[in-house]
Amino acid sequence: MSYSEKVLDHYNNPRNVGSFDKNDPTVGTGMVGAPECGDVMRLQLKVNPETGVIEDAKFKTFGCGSAIASSSLATEWVKGRTLDQALAIKNVEIVNELSLPPVKIHCSVLAEDAIKAAINDYKKKRDGEGR
Amino acid sequence: MNAAGCWKCGGEPHDSLFCKFCNTLLPPATDYYRFLGLERRLDVDVPALQDHYYRLSRLVHPDRFQNGTPNERRFSLDATAILNDAYRTLRDPVARAEYFLREEGLEPPGQNTRRVPPELLEEVFEVNTALEELRGGGESARPGLEAALARFRALRGELDADLGALFALYDRGRERDVLMKIRGALDRRSFVSNLVEEVEEGLTAR
Amino acid sequence: MSDLLQIDFSSVQEPRIVGIDLGTTNSLVAFMDLTGPRIIPGPDGGNLVPSVVSRPASGELVVGNAARDLLTSVPERTAYSVKRLMGRGAADVQEELRLFPFRITSDSDSVIHLELGGKVFTPPELSAFMLRQLKQNAESYLGESVSRAVITVPAYFNDAQRQATRDAGRIAGLEVVRLVNEPTAAALAYGLDKRKQGVVAVYDLGGGTFDISILRLHDGIFEVLATNGDTHLGGDDIDNRLLRIALEDIQSEWGEDVSTSAEAVQLLRRAVIQAKESLSFAPATTLEFEYHGRHYRRELGRDLFDKLIADIVDRTLGPCRTCIRDAGVKVEEIDEVVLVGGSTRIPLVRNAVEALFRARPHTELNPDEVVALGAAIQAGILSGKVDNQLLLDVTPLSLGIETMGGGVTRLIQRNSTIPASATEVFTTAVEGQKNVLIHVLQGERELARDCRSLARFDLKDLEPTPAGMARIEVRFLIDANGILNVTARDMRTGREQGVEVKPSYGLTDEQVEAMIRESLEMAEADFKERQVREAQVEADRIRLAVEKAKQSEAYAALSGEEKQRIEAAAAALANTCHSGDHLAIRAAIEALDRATMSLAGKMMDTAVSAALRGTKI
Numbered sequence: 001m002s003y004s005e006k007v008l009d010h011y012n013n014p015r016n017v018g019s020f021d022k023n024d025p026t027v028g029t030g031m032v033g034a035p036e037c038g039d040v041m042r043l044q045l046k047v048n049p050e051t052g053v054i055e056d057a058k059f060k061t062f063g064c065g066s067a068i069a070s071s072s073l074a075t076e077w078v079k080g081r082t083l084d085q086a087l088a089i090k091n092v093e094i095v096n097e098l099s100l101p102p103v104k105i106h107c108s109v110l111a112e113d114a115i116k117a118a119i120n121d122y123k124k125k126r127d128g129e130g131r
Numbered sequence: 132m133n134a135a136g137c138w139k140c141g142g143e144p145h146d147s148l149f150c151k152f153c154n155t156l157l158p159p160a161t162d163y164y165r166f167l168g169l170e171r172r173l174d175v176d177v178p179a180l181q182d183h184y185y186r187l188s189r190l191v192h193p194d195r196f197q198n199g200t201p202n203e204r205r206f207s208l209d210a211t212a213i214l215n216d217a218y219r220t221l222r223d224p225v226a227r228a229e230y231f232l233r234e235e236g237l238e239p240p241g242q243n244t245r246r247v248p249p250e251l252l253e254e255v256f257e258v259n260t261a262l263e264e265l266r267g268g269g270e271s272a273r274p275g276l277e278a279a280l281a282r283f284r285a286l287r288g289e290l291d292a293d294l295g296a297l298f299a300l301y302d303r304g305r306e307r308d309v310l311m312k313i314r315g316a317l318d319r320r321s322f323v324s325n326l327v328e329e330v331e332e333g334l335t336a337r
Numbered sequence: 338m339s340d341l342l343q344i345d346f347s348s349v350q351e352p353r354i355v356g357i358d359l360g361t362t363n364s365l366v367a368f369m370d371l372t373g374p375r376i377i378p379g380p381d382g383g384n385l386v387p388s389v390v391s392r393p394a395s396g397e398l399v400v401g402n403a404a405r406d407l408l409t410s411v412p413e414r415t416a417y418s419v420k421r422l423m424g425r426g427a428a429d430v431q432e433e434l435r436l437f438p439f440r441i442t443s444d445s446d447s448v449i450h451l452e453l454g455g456k457v458f459t460p461p462e463l464s465a466f467m468l469r470q471l472k473q474n475a476e477s478y479l480g481e482s483v484s485r486a487v488i489t490v491p492a493y494f495n496d497a498q499r500q501a502t503r504d505a506g507r508i509a510g511l512e513v514v515r516l517v518n519e520p521t522a523a524a525l526a527y528g529l530d531k532r533k534q535g536v537v538a539v540y541d542l543g544g545g546t547f548d549i550s551i552l553r554l555h556d557g558i559f560e561v562l563a564t565n566g567d568t569h570l571g572g573d574d575i576d577n578r579l580l581r582i583a584l585e586d587i588q589s590e591w592g593e594d595v596s597t598s599a600e601a602v603q604l605l606r607r608a609v610i611q612a613k614e615s616l617s618f619a620p621a622t623t624l625e626f627e628y629h630g631r632h633y634r635r636e637l638g639r640d641l642f643d644k645l646i647a648d649i650v651d652r653t654l655g656p657c658r659t660c661i662r663d664a665g666v667k668v669e670e671i672d673e674v675v676l677v678g679g680s681t682r683i684p685l686v687r688n689a690v691e692a693l694f695r696a697r698p699h700t701e702l703n704p705d706e707v708v709a710l711g712a713a714i715q716a717g718i719l720s721g722k723v724d725n726q727l728l729l730d731v732t733p734l735s736l737g738i739e740t741m742g743g744g745v746t747r748l749i750q751r752n753s754t755i756p757a758s759a760t761e762v763f764t765t766a767v768e769g770q771k772n773v774l775i776h777v778l779q780g781e782r783e784l785a786r787d788c789r790s791l792a793r794f795d796l797k798d799l800e801p802t803p804a805g806m807a808r809i810e811v812r813f814l815i816d817a818n819g820i821l822n823v824t825a826r827d828m829r830t831g832r833e834q835g836v837e838v839k840p841s842y843g844l845t846d847e848q849v850e851a852m853i854r855e856s857l858e859m860a861e862a863d864f865k866e867r868q869v870r871e872a873q874v875e876a877d878r879i880r881l882a883v884e885k886a887k888q889s890e891a892y893a894a895l896s897g898e899e900k901q902r903i904e905a906a907a908a909a910l911a912n913t914c915h916s917g918d919h920l921a922i923r924a925a926i927e928a929l930d931r932a933t934m935s936l937a938g939k940m941m942d943t944a945v946s947a948a949l950r951g952t953k954i
Contacts, residue, residue, distance in 0.1 A: 031252045033322065040255050062259035064783055101741045185558050189727055193756065193817045197514065197719040212756035212814055215729075219753060335658045 007098045010069035015076050018058040020044045028122025030114040034106055039063030041071050043114035045078060045086075047122055054078045054086055059114075066104035070094050070111035083119050163217035163230065173231055173298035173313075177222050184218040224294060225320065228313055237310055254279065255326060262333040273334070280330045287327055290320040354485045354514055354720050355475050356522075356712025359464060359502065361420040361544030361571060362679065364388050365709035366471040366486075368479065369722055374526065374713035376706055377478045379470075385705060386474070390466045391415035392454040400470040409607065412438035412599035414454040418573055419467075421545045422449050422460040423505075424498030426842050438599035447842050461505040461844060462852055468509035485512045487716040489708050490819075491546040492518035493566030493733045495779050496791050497842040499820050504844055508852045514719055516818040519543070520550035521730050522711025523677040524559055527702060535672040536562075536664075540690050540698065541708075542653060543678035545571040549657045551664040551671065560729040563663035563752045565656035572613075572680040575646050579609040582645065583624065587633050601628045616642050617682040643685045650689050657693055663752050674698040679705050729754050732815050739776040739785040748813055751781065758814040762828070769801040773809065777821065790841035794823050797835050809834055865919070872922035876914050879926055883907055883933060891939035899935070906932040 019042070020027040026047050033040040039062065046056040057075035061068045073094055078086045094100070094108035164171045167183060189195070191214060196207040220226045232238070258279050261272040294316050301309040356367045356374070363385040367376045376384040381402060391404035392414050399407060407415045416439050422430055427441060427449050434441055440452045450457045468486075475483045488511075490502050499516055506513035520539035533556055541548040548566040552559050583605055584596045595601040608626045615622040616639050626633040661668060674694045680686060681704050690698050702710070717723035731752045737745040738761065748759035763773050773796040780788030796809055808828035815821055825834035839845075844852070883903065886892055892900070910925040 031256060033252050033255060040252060040259060042256055060256075060260075062256075062263075101744045103740055103744050103746065185555055185560075188558065188729060192727055192729075194515075194718050194727060198721065208756055208814070208816060209758075211817075212758040215754040215757055216759075219757075331662065335662070 006073075007066060007069040007100070010072040010098070011065040014059075014068055014072040016056075016058050016072065017060060019060060020046055020056075020058055025049075025125050026122075028118040028120070028125070030117030030119070030121060032110050032113045032117055034063070034067075034110050039067045039107065039110060041067060041110050041114045043071060043074060043111070043118050045115075045118045045122060047083065049126070052082050054081055054083070064104070064107065066098070066100055066107040067110060069098055070100070070107045071114060073097060074111040074115055078115060083122070086115055087119060089115055161213060162234075163213075163221055166213055166217050167221070169221075172302045173228060174295070174302050175221055175227060180218065180222055184214065184222075187214055224291065224298070225317060225324075228294065228298070228317055232310060232314060232317075235307075235310060237314060251322075258326065258330060262330065265333055276330055276334055280327065280334065283323055283327045283330065287320065287323045290316060290323060294320065352485055353479070353481065353483060354487060354716035355472075355483055356709055356714070356716045357468065357471055357486050357488045358519070358522075358709035358712055359420065359467060359488055359490075359505070360388055360708075361418050361546060361573065362388055363544075363705060364467050364471055365706060366475050367706075367709040367713035368475065369713050369717040374710040374717075376709055377475050379474045380477070386467070386470060387417075388419065388467055389415060389417045390419070390453070390463045392456065394454070398466060400466050409600055409603040411454075412603045413440065415439065416451055416453060416458075416463050418545055419451075419460050419463045421569065421573070422451075423464065424460075424495065424501035424842055425449060429842075438603065447840070448844060459844065459852075461501045461849075462508055464502070464505035465508035465852075468505055468511060472509060472511060484510065485514050487515045487517055487712045487719065488513055489519045489522050489712045490516050491541075491543075491566060491568055492520050492548040492550050492561075492564040492730075493546070493568050494819070495568075495734055495789055496819070496821050497789075497840065498568065499818060500840065500843050503818070503820070504849045504852075507849055510853075513818075515715060516820070517712055517715045517728070518548070518550065518561070518564065518730055518819075519546075519708045519711075520548045520564070520675075520677060521552070521559060521561055521728055522709075522715060523675060523702075523707045524550070524552055524711070525714045525726065525728065526707045526711035527675055527699065536666055536670050537673045537675060538657075538661075538671050538694055539675045539677060540653070540657070540681065541566075541677035542680040542686060543571050544680070545569070545573045547571055547653050547656065549653070549660045551660055551666060557725040558727050558729060560754070561731045561752075562665065563660045564731055564733050565660040565663070566733070567652065567656060570649070570652055571678070574649050575613060575680065575683075576606060576610055578645060578649065579613060580606055583609055583626070583633075583635070586635065587626070590633065591631060595628060598628075604628060612637055613642070613683075617684065639684065646683075646685065650683075650685055653686075654689065654693060668693075668695060671696065675707075676700050677704050677707055730817070730819070731755060732757060732819055734779040734789070735781055736791075736813060736815065736821065737778050737780075737788065739778060743785045745778055745780075745783060745785050745788055749815060753815075755815050755819055756817055758812060760810055760812045763796065763807075763809045763811055764805050765799065765802065765807045766804055768804045770804070770807070771799055771801070772797045773799065773807075775811065775823075777813070777823070791821065792841055793839045794825075795837040795839065796825050797837055799834075800827070800830070811836075868919040869917055869922070872919040872926070873914055876910055876922055876926055879929055880907060880910060883929065886933070886936060886940060889940055891936060894939065895936060902932045903929070903936065 022029045022044070026049055028045045028047065030043045031040070041059065041061040041063065043059045044057065045054050047053070048055050057078050059071040059075050061071045074089070077089055089112060091105070091108035091112040094111055095105055098108070100108055167180075167187070169175070188211070191207055191210040193204065193207050193211060196203050199207065220230045258276065261276050261279075264272040265276065294313065297309060297313045297316060301313065353368065355377070358365045365376055365384055365386065367374050378384050379386055379401065383402070386401040387405040389401065389404040389408065391399045391407040391411065393399060393407055393411050404415060408417065426447055430449065442450045442452050442457055448459050450459055451463065472483050486506060488502055488506055490499055494502070502516060503513045520541045523541060524537060524539050533554070535554050537552045537554060539548070539550045539552070546566065546568050547570040548564065550564040551562045553562055580602070584594075584602075587605075588594050595605070605626050608624055612622050612624040616637065621636060621638040624635045624637050661671075671694055674690060674696050676687065676690065676698045681690075681700070687698060714723060714726070715728065718726055718728070732749065732755050733751060735747050735751040736749040736759075737747040740746050748761060749757050763775065765773060775794040775796065776785065777791045777794060778785055778788035779791050782788050794811075796811070799807055799809070809825050810828050811823060811825045813821060813823055823836050823838070825836050826832065827834050906925070906929040910922070910929050913921045913925045916922065
């Protein structure tokens with residue numbers, strides 16, 4: 001019984017750590033937090049305004065290994081997807097991919113929420129601009 | 132509790148730590164309020180609770196039963212464990228409220244993640260970045276963190292006051308939706324409290 | 338008159354409980370007399386018994402001062418600082434093992450085995466030799482048998498370290514009535530309850546362990562609010578630091594690495610300890626070391642010494658800060674600070690404590706003795722002699738269980754007042770599952786692999802049920818000793834559920850039993866040997882006396898038959914003397930005694946009349 005290899009891999013070598021300029025109109029920023037363990041997660045997407053495809057993603061998470069691994073995985077998965085495809089990512093997929101234990105399921109929820117929040121932010125910016 | 136009556140003298144069952152007939156230590160009740168003989172209220176007089184705790188400790192602690200019968204020694208250990216658990220839980224408003232919610236069949240906040248207000252999140256993120264900087268030796272992050280700590284502490288104080296008001300409100304009317312509000316307040320407080328601790332730790336660690 | 342002299346027999350019935358400080362460097366035993374706690378001195382008159390056990394070539398076992406003297410002559414057969422190895426696995430202590438001269442045989446991951454002169458011992462067995470010595474000291478001082486003791490342990494000791502200490506007591510033939518945390522014992526000894534209310538910090542830096550505890554005092558109740566520490570931090574670390582530096586220095590000066598010689602290392606260790614100790618009083622000292630005719634000499638000032646050990650002293654401050662925070666008090670609210678442990682004599686340590694707590698620490702009591710005195714008071718509390726005081730201590734580490742995927746669910750938080758308990762309901766994952774394994778851990782980390790594995794509890798012989806239908810309620814109870822007890826109950830049947838314990842670091846009950854048996858056999862062998870030796874001494878004494886008597890007038894006056902009887906008895910004694918049978922020797926002594934009875938009478942008469950005549954025989 002030990003943390004799954006994948007969690008440890010993402011925890012030790014997190015992908016796409018960093019940030020984009022949040023004022024960039026092609027960037028959507030999602031910021032979420034879990035009250036019970038103080039985890040905070042910022043996930044940012046860079047969207048091609050022409051195609052609506054997510055070209056790049058970055059994250060920064062303060063929290064436990066599972067939260068870091070979940071967000072790291074989320075940034076890998078959203079790249080190359082359209083906004084709608086990214087919205088379809090469910091936390092259970094993250095749970096299964098990382099074999100998260102029950103007590104850490106909320107970390108995957110956080111990652112799913114972060115994707116949604118980032119896309120919302122991007123859409124808000126885009127629609128505001130179009131007006 | 133003690134449904135079968137006193138194990139030693141056979142005296143009739145009653146709610147007490149010691150048999151009222153032969154003064155023998157009885158198997159303890161596991162409900163904290165019943166164990167301590169307290170009215171089931173969310174608002175607890177903590178200094179009075181502490182006095183009560185010390186008094187009961189003197190009576191039931193295993194140190195007092197070193198030369199007792201095996202039954203008495205076992206009950207003394209059980210009773211003191213429950214006494215300590217009860218005191219630890221009821222003296223702290225948050226632990227008390229969580230215990231209360233659970234006893235009322237409401238899961239205290241935890242797994243079912245609730246959103247944290249975004250305006251707070253932004254700051255939390257900044258604080259975490261500053262903490263990371265400080266851990267890396269960036270002393271310039273310290274003043275900002277100290278200011279943030281003061282803000283979070285004040286916020287926690289406000290939330291505690293809210294919680295206290297909700298406790299009193301519940302004790303008056305025993306309405307279930309007050310319990311739901313308490314649950315919400317606990318959720319928010321837990322986040323802020325974690326933050327305070329994290330910043331405190333970051334500021335004191337070397 | 339008779340009223341005044343009434344003896345209270347009520348306290349006579351319960352066997353006395355002594356208080357023992359089983360230290361890294363020194364151990365002490367104390368008891369409660371009518372005036373208060375008192376240290377029991379050893380046969381040499383000293384209060385401190387060095388925690389050293391040696392097996393010199395003869396195969397016998399030597400403890401205390403005599404063993405410490407053997408540190409330099411037979412270092413590979415002499416064990417010290419055993420407390421640092423208690424309840425640990427071989428992997429835990431790799432680092433410091435390099436500095437120990439004795440060999441560790443690592444055939445087991447869970448318990449360390451030390452080899453002393455061809456025989457293998459576990460740390461609890463070696464500690465048991467210490468305890469047996471203290472028990473003997475108490476017995477000969479008090480003139481009664483001693484079988485019950487309160488033993489102190491560092492507050493930050495984990496479950497395995499506590500179990501190991503209790504096992505040591507059992508092996509030594511002591512019922513360990515209670516394990517008491519050292520800083521708490523010290524607080525008791527300081528009589529701080531004279532201050533009716535208040536908050537007190539106890540800073541305890543011993544030979545090998547560091548503890549910090551913060552207590553609230555309330556009319557005789559000593560409530561520990563929080564504790565922290567490091568069970569691998571103490572005077573030994575300072576000694577090792579100085580030792581390493583001196584070894585390097587010597588190598589560059591002599592062009593020779595003396596660290597390969599255990600004897601040289603122990604001699605040098607003694608020298609650096611002396612230098613360290615004198616720097617507590619003097620601003621400068623000289624470190625002197627002589628080996629195979631070569632001399633090494635270094636002036637050492639306190640400033641340099643302070644620099645060399647600054648980081649070790651600093652390591653105590655983090656735990657102090659955490660402890661203050663966990664106690665929920667502000668530094669200004671701490672009324673008093675008490676210093677315990679020999680290493681608190683170091684001025685740098687005192688200054689650091691004073692700076693952190695902003696209070697001048699108490700040092701009135703001897704920091705080496707205060708813990709043993711407190712243990713004696715706790716013994717008094719437990720035997721009912723002291724009834725106005727009560728200790729409410731805490732568990733130093735959180736207790737949790739491993740969850741699927743290697744996480745940890747915390748059941749009992751650190752700094753919970755003990756006894757403390759938690760219950761958890763377990764079920765089965767597959768149909769017909771016969772047992773459930775619960776892995777219990779201690780520590781504050783999030784992953785099981787980062788916490789200290791305590792034990793695996795196996796719920797055995799479950800009733801076969803469909804998956805998830807079983808309901809086993811498991812109760813985790815940390816008792817007043819800080820030791821975990823686990824019981825389980827099948828919630829559907831209400832029946833007690835069997836639990837098998839597999840300790841991760843420590844001895845099983847069976848192993849301890851075997852050691853007790855072996856120690857009893859050994860004690861019996863020791864005892865027999867002693868009886869033989871005593872009989873031999875007695876035989877030599879009487880044979881010498883008889884030889885001398887043969888020169889006397891009285892002997893000359895004896896009949897030939899009588900002389901023959903004496904000769905025969907003396908020869909018989911000389912023959913049995915080396916038989917190794919003390920009963921035969923005693924019988925021969927008696928026979929010779931009988932045969933010389935009338936001779937002795939006549940010699941007495943001659944002596945008396947000679948004395949009357951004013952002349953000497």
